[in-house]
Amino acid sequence: DTAVSQTPKYLVTQMGNDKSIKCEQNLGHDTMYWYKQDSKKFLKIMFSYNNKELIINETVPNRFSPKSPDKAHLNLHINSLELGDSAVYFCASSPQTSGREGEQYFGPGTRLTVT
Amino acid sequence: GNSVTQMEGPVTLSEEAFLTINCTYTATGYPSLFWYVQYPGEGLQLLLKATKADDKGSNKGFEATYRKETTSFHLEKGSVQVSDSAVYFCALSDPGGSEKLVFGKGMKLTVNP
Numbered sequence: 001d002t003a004v005s006q007t008p009k010y011l012v013t014q015m016g017n018d019k020s021i022k023c024e025q026n027l028g029h030d031t032m033y034w035y036k037q038d039s040k041k042f043l044k045i046m047f048s049y050n051n052k053e054l055i056i057n058e059t060v061p062n063r064f065s066p067k068s069p070d071k072a073h074l075n076l077h078i079n080s081l082e083l084g085d086s087a088v089y090f091c092a093s094s095p096q097t098s099g100r101e102g103e104q105y106f107g108p109g110t111r112l113t114v115t
Numbered sequence: 116g117n118s119v120t121q122m123e124g125p126v127t128l129s130e131e132a133f134l135t136i137n138c139t140y141t142a143t144g145y146p147s148l149f150w151y152v153q154y155p156g157e158g159l160q161l162l163l164k165a166t167k168a169d170d171k172g173s174n175k176g177f178e179a180t181y182r183k184e185t186t187s188f189h190l191e192k193g194s195v196q197v198s199d200s201a202v203y204f205c206a207l208s209d210p211g212g213s214e215k216l217v218f219g220k221g222m223k224l225t226v227n228p
Contacts, residue, residue, distance in 0.1 A: 004158070030132060031214055041202055041221040043159075049212065056215055090158055101166075102147045102208035102216060104156030 003027050004107035006091050012113045013081055021076045021110045023091030031055075031073040033104065034066060034088040043090070049074055052094070081114045087113070117142045121219035128195055128226050129173040136190040136222050137176075138179075138205035146207040148172075148181050148188040149216070153202040162190075195226045 004025045008041050025032060033056075034046040047066045048056035054066070062078045074091060091107040094100075128134060140148065147166040150158040152172030158180040168183035179190045188205060205219040 041153075041206065041223070043218045043221065045215060050214075092158075096214075099166075100166065101214065102149055102206070103161055104159075104216060106160070108156075109157050 004091055004093055004105050006089075006107040006110050008110060009108065010111050010113075012115065014115055015083060017081050018077070018079045019081060019112070020078070021089055021091075021112070022106055023074045023076070025072055025091075025093040025105070025107075027093055027095070027105060029093035030071055030096045031094045031107070032068065032071075033092040033094070034074065034076050035092065035103055037090060037109070039087070047074075047076075050084040078112075081112075083114050086097075086112055086114045117146065117207060117209060117217045118158050119205050119207055119217055119219035121203075122222050123220050125223040125225065128224065129228050130172070130197055130226055131194045133224075134190070134192040134195045134196075136205075136224075138190065138219060139189045140186050140188065140205075140207050142207055145183075148179070149206040149208070150177070150179055150188070150190050151204040151218070152205055153204065153208060154220070155201070158205060159191075185190065195224075197228055200224055200226045 013047045031050045033048045037043045049068045051069045088109045092104040118141045132195045149164045152163040153159045161176040165172040165181035171180045202221045204221045206216045208216040
């Protein structure tokens with residue numbers, strides 16, 4: 001059983017388009033995240049939701065909009081895509097359990113290429 | 116702010132060699148410390164963690180000790196295998212309890228037979 005899944009795995013699109021990436025977790029976790037990993041493997045948090053509420057919103061262009069329809073899903077919508085948005089985007093989730101702080105479970109990633 | 120500095124590599128070792136990946140951190144308060152591993156084409160996986168000073172985390176032959184006096188959490192393995200080839204990330208959790216992880220830049224390890 002896949003714990004954290006993302007679709008699509010690969011996304012190739014042109015500048016100016018709007019695209020979405022979906023994430024689902026079946027672990028029963030309350031908190032979900034989106035990370036961006038650049039070509040040098042540097043990983044940076046973008047957003048975090050706890051039980052459908054936004055709790056972390058890093059300095060991310062407002063072209064990026066997360067949406068959490070329920071606590072098992074966190075989708076990422078990107079408007080007006082730019083070349084610099086090309087990266088691998090990871091979804092993750094974590095339990096809100098004492099003693100397990102910081103333990104995060106990552107999806108397989110979505111490689112976005114903007115041409 | 117909180118930050119993590121780690122060896123960037125890339126590093127290439129022969130099978131059965133000793134591995135050390137240095138990691139130091141800067142944080143206010145007392146963060147928990149983590150090593151995550153990313154195998155080729157996959158997402159990150161938690162490798163080990165330590166939540167307070169002098170704690171040792173261990174898993175799959177890897178070890179790291181939380182050293183408050185040197186603000187370090189170096190990863191070690193006595194004998195690496197080809198299957199250990201991956202990118203290794205040191206991370207700390209925000210002591211403020213926000214569940215936010217701050218990652219180092221990652222180090223790519225290649226182990227040759």
